Amino acid sequence: MSRILVTEERCKGCLLCTTVCPVSIIRQSERINQQGYKVAEVGAEDMDKCTGCTSCATICPDMAIQVWRSKKTKKAA
Amino acid sequence: MPKAKSAPKAAPATKAAAAKPVMAKTVAPKVAAGEELVFTRPASLADRATHYCPGCHHGIAHRMVAELLDEMDLAGRTVAASSIGCSVFLYNYIQVDTVESPHGRAPAVATGIKRARPDTFVFSYQGDGDLASIGMAEIMHAANRGERLTVVFVNNTVYGMTGGQMAPTTLIGQKTTTCPGGRCKDREGSPIRMAEIIAQLGGTAFCARGSLDSVKNIRQAKKYMRQAFEAQTRGLGFGFVELLSGCPTNWRLSPVAANKRITEEMIPYFPLGVYKELEGDATCGSLVSTGAMAGGAAGESK
Amino acid sequence: MAGKNERIFVKGNEAIAMGALDAGCRCFFGYPITPQNDIPEFMSKAMPEVGGEFVQAESELAAANMLLGAGACGVRAMTSSSSPGMSLKQEAISYMAGSEIPGVIVNMNRGGPGLGDIGPSQGDYFQSTRGGGHGDYRLLVLAPSSAQEAYDMTHKAFDLAYAFRSPVLILGDAIIGQMKEPIVRRAATLADPAEGKEWRLEGTAAGLKANQKPRAHRIIKSLFLMDGELAGQNMKLQAKYDAWKDLVEFETFEVKDAELVVVAFGSIGRIAKNAVRVLRKQGKKVGLFRPKTLYPFPEKALAKLAREGKRFLTIEHNLGQMVEDVRLSVRRDADSELFCVYPGNMPSPDDFVAPILRALGRK
Numbered sequence: 001m002s003r004i005l006v007t008e009e010r011c012k013g014c015l016l017c018t019t020v021c022p023v024s025i026i027r028q029s030e031r032i033n034q035q036g037y038k039v040a041e042v043g044a045e046d047m048d049k050c051t052g053c054t055s056c057a058t059i060c061p062d063m064a065i066q067v068w069r070s071k072k073t074k075k076a077a
Numbered sequence: 078m079p080k081a082k083s084a085p086k087a088a089p090a091t092k093a094a095a096a097k098p099v100m101a102k103t104v105a106p107k108v109a110a111g112e113e114l115v116f117t118r119p120a121s122l123a124d125r126a127t128h129y130c131p132g133c134h135h136g137i138a139h140r141m142v143a144e145l146l147d148e149m150d151l152a153g154r155t156v157a158a159s160s161i162g163c164s165v166f167l168y169n170y171i172q173v174d175t176v177e178s179p180h181g182r183a184p185a186v187a188t189g190i191k192r193a194r195p196d197t198f199v200f201s202y203q204g205d206g207d208l209a210s211i212g213m214a215e216i217m218h219a220a221n222r223g224e225r226l227t228v229v230f231v232n233n234t235v236y237g238m239t240g241g242q243m244a245p246t247t248l249i250g251q252k253t254t255t256c257p258g259g260r261c262k263d264r265e266g267s268p269i270r271m272a273e274i275i276a277q278l279g280g281t282a283f284c285a286r287g288s289l290d291s292v293k294n295i296r297q298a299k300k301y302m303r304q305a306f307e308a309q310t311r312g313l314g315f316g317f318v319e320l321l322s323g324c325p326t327n328w329r330l331s332p333v334a335a336n337k338r339i340t341e342e343m344i345p346y347f348p349l350g351v352y353k354e355l356e357g358d359a360t361c362g363s364l365v366s367t368g369a370m371a372g373g374a375a376g377e378s379k
Numbered sequence: 380m381a382g383k384n385e386r387i388f389v390k391g392n393e394a395i396a397m398g399a400l401d402a403g404c405r406c407f408f409g410y411p412i413t414p415q416n417d418i419p420e421f422m423s424k425a426m427p428e429v430g431g432e433f434v435q436a437e438s439e440l441a442a443a444n445m446l447l448g449a450g451a452c453g454v455r456a457m458t459s460s461s462s463p464g465m466s467l468k469q470e471a472i473s474y475m476a477g478s479e480i481p482g483v484i485v486n487m488n489r490g491g492p493g494l495g496d497i498g499p500s501q502g503d504y505f506q507s508t509r510g511g512g513h514g515d516y517r518l519l520v521l522a523p524s525s526a527q528e529a530y531d532m533t534h535k536a537f538d539l540a541y542a543f544r545s546p547v548l549i550l551g552d553a554i555i556g557q558m559k560e561p562i563v564r565r566a567a568t569l570a571d572p573a574e575g576k577e578w579r580l581e582g583t584a585a586g587l588k589a590n591q592k593p594r595a596h597r598i599i600k601s602l603f604l605m606d607g608e609l610a611g612q613n614m615k616l617q618a619k620y621d622a623w624k625d626l627v628e629f630e631t632f633e634v635k636d637a638e639l640v641v642v643a644f645g646s647i648g649r650i651a652k653n654a655v656r657v658l659r660k661q662g663k664k665v666g667l668f669r670p671k672t673l674y675p676f677p678e679k680a681l682a683k684l685a686r687e688g689k690r691f692l693t694i695e696h697n698l699g700q701m702v703e704d705v706r707l708s709v710r711r712d713a714d715s716e717l718f719c720v721y722p723g724n725m726p727s728p729d730d731f732v733a734p735i736l737r738a739l740g741r742k
Contacts, residue, residue, distance in 0.1 A: 001112070002112070003112075009126070010126055012130075012131035012132070013131055014131040014132035014325075014332035014333075015331075015332060015333055016132060016332055016333065016336060019333055019336070020291070020292050035126070037131065052115060054115055054116045055292040057116040058116070058137075058292050058295050058296065059137070059291070059292055059295060060136075060137075061127075061129065061131075061132065061133055061134055061135070061136030061137050062126070062127060062129075062136050063118050063122065063136065063140055065116070066114065066116055066117045066118075067114070067115050067116035067117075068108065068109075068112045068113065068114050068115065069112060069113055069115045070111055070112045071111055071112060071113060152583065152584075152593075153582050153583050153584025153585075153587070153593045154581075154582035154584060154585065155582055155583075156451075156452065156580045156581065156582060158448065159600075165602060168596070168598045168600070172583075172595075172596045173582070173583065173596050174580035174581065174582055174583060174596050174597045174598075175580070175596065175597075175598050175599070175600075176447070176448065176451040176478070176480075176580055176598075176599040176600070177474070177478060177598075177599065177600035177601060177602060178444065178447070178448075178474075179444060179447075179470050179471060179474050182440065182441065182444040182447075182470075182471070185436065185437075185440070185441040185442075185444035185445050185448070186444050186445070186447050186448035186451075187448060188434065188441075188445050188448060189406065189408065189444065189445035189446060189447060189448025189449040189450075189451075189452075189456070190448040190449065190451065190452055190580070191448075192406055192432035192434060192445070192448075192449060193405075193406050193432070193448065193449035193452040193454035193456065194452045194454065194580075194581055197452075197581060197582050198582075214437050214438055214440075214441065215437065215440075215441050215444070217437075218436070218437035218441065222434075
């Protein structure tokens with residue numbers, strides 16, 4: 001299963017990641033981090049839809065997203 | 078001092094900027110069976126929060142520089158010339174030997190570094206006010222001499238750190254704190270297209286303009302940056318890459334709207350693509366023999 | 380090139396270039412301006428011959444910033460100019476002082492203000508000894524009065540620059556630069572390869588074997604925004620400037636029994652020495668005090684002469700700049716009169732005889 005991990009203390013809530021997700025699973029949470037930003041998240045129910053495409057991490061200016069890709073997905077792609 | 082007027086929280090580059098990174102460290106990537114980590118922080122990029130505003134593209138450009146330094150195994154022999162502007166704190170994020178340059182002079186400082194230590198990889202990282210206004214002479218002549226340097230030019234059409242004043246690249250009609258009625262061509266001239274200018278100079282080996290507004294463009298921009306790095310590592314000449322970037326704070330736009338502005342307003346005026354690419358061969362002895370030979374053309378422009 | 384201890388006949392400008400070369404200077408960044416052009420011309424030939432680098436920069440601004448870059452790498456480097464060009468170099472010099480980057484800068488002072496003329500002047504005394512650019516800093520300033528001194532002081536300037544991680548200024552003028560006289564060169568030396576290895580920039584993996592871990596990255600900067608950080612840096616710089624006080628150098632001539640001591644530096648010091656010689660032959664009790672370091676200024680030596688009851692006349696090729704330092708030095712026991720040679724005029728020893736006699740006669 002591919003997945004992403006948002007390092008919430010690094011997220012500045014710019015939401016650029018939400019605009020590039022091909023399966024539209026990234027959204028703004030209601031959680032506010034120490035810097036005062038509402039952080040991005042992927043709901044647990046949606047994580048299995050992640051394709052591991054790395055688009056969100058690529059456009060994130062704050063290195064707040066790490067991406068794991070399932071090896072199977074990679075082969076399929 | 079910089080002023081953050083409206084806009085999202087983080088003040089652009091101030092004390093807070095240089096302040097200690099109290100933020101939690103990035104979670105050490107654990108890789109479970111059946112998966113691989115395909116995107117994480119490059120080793121040369123410090124594990125700390127940046128001082129940049131939400132949606133600012135410096136973070137993306139920094140990351141790509143660090144990725145290339147690691148991928149090309151250059152970090153250990155790199156000396157950077159940082160510039161003046163929001164990116165003055167480059168050295169807090171990209172973990173390579175760095176000297177701070179006066180406003181606009183990074184290409185001259187970088188020339189001094191490269192001539193003094195020709196075995197180092199040398200880059201400068203400059204904004205549009207720094208490079209295209211106060212530093213115009215230095216960038217032109219470093220390129221024209223064919224210094225074996227790489228310049229990363231971040232064009233966001235404003236002076237970011239000082240509060241969003243008009244820059245040489247500010248678009249016609251764009252409102253800033255020093256052209257509140259919008260930039261007027263008759264009074265303030267037209268936005269300068271640096272990639273086109275640098276491509277005309279004899280010592281330039283690679284020159285391109287990319288954009289950081291979309292995933293596709295970011296990936297393409299990194300390819301350009303790699304080529305600009307290679308222009309130096311292969312001894313071909315001066316490498317230059319312009320990156321169209323967003324400054325949501327000073328544009329008074331949300332990060333998402335700022336990216337849209339790049340797509341719709343900046344790219345039509347600042348077309349993307351490769352403006353010069355010399356074909357050359359690093360084995361061409363006369364081309365790379367000494368720094369004093371800088372300026373020799375390596376081949377024909379494509 | 381002359382052999383060891385062989386006297387060669389060169390211009391002061393050439394002597395400076397030779398001093399730099401023999402001290403291991405390996406990068407020179409220049410820009411044409413009269414009356415210092417012999418220096419970049421010499422270096423454009425000399426640097427490639429020793430595997431060094433010569434760059435004719437696009438401006439004095441750029442040349443000084445190239446010096447900043449090379450100095451940050453711990454490589455012995457120099458730039459030279461004359462007064463209008465020195466105004467432009469001040470930007471980088473301030474940054475070099477603030478970020479503690481060594482380098483040697485030569486100013487062959489010409490007449491000013493503005494374009495002035497291309498003749499000699501000491502009008503840049505304040506600029507040289509008060510820092511010159513923005514912020515609170517000082518340079519070590521050496522003022523030669525002969526081609527041999529120009530050679531020796533330039534040679535020494537490199538050692539001082541690296542010993543103190545500071546820019547060092549050679550302040551000559553059109554007379555020193557254009558005058559031809561014999562000098563003796565020393566054997567050329569190379570910079571110690573370990574010079575500056577604790578701080579210089581060369582890449583985090585420089586000098587390491589493949590399996591060694593790179594050191595932490597180094598930052599050379601003059602921006603200090605954290606609370607107390609800049610004050611700390613300024614205190615550090617002040618301590619360095621205090622330590623320079625031991626480096627004071629000066630020449631005295633016939634001061635022992637002198638009633639009146641003429642204070643003059645550089646080319647004017649040398650011309651004044653001839654006037655003192657003339658007057659001594661007439662039995663007049665006059666002497667000469669010539670500061671060789673303008674910063675640090677030899678204030679203690681002057682104060683001692685004042686305590687001995689001597690009176691002072693400062694002669695300089697400007698409207699009166701060094702006289703302020705002389706007065707500060709002797710203020711407890713004496714004052715200094717001033718005789719100015721206006722920049723644009725070329726003085727001879729005869730011009731100084733009458734003013735010295737006038738000062739001697741006034742009690």
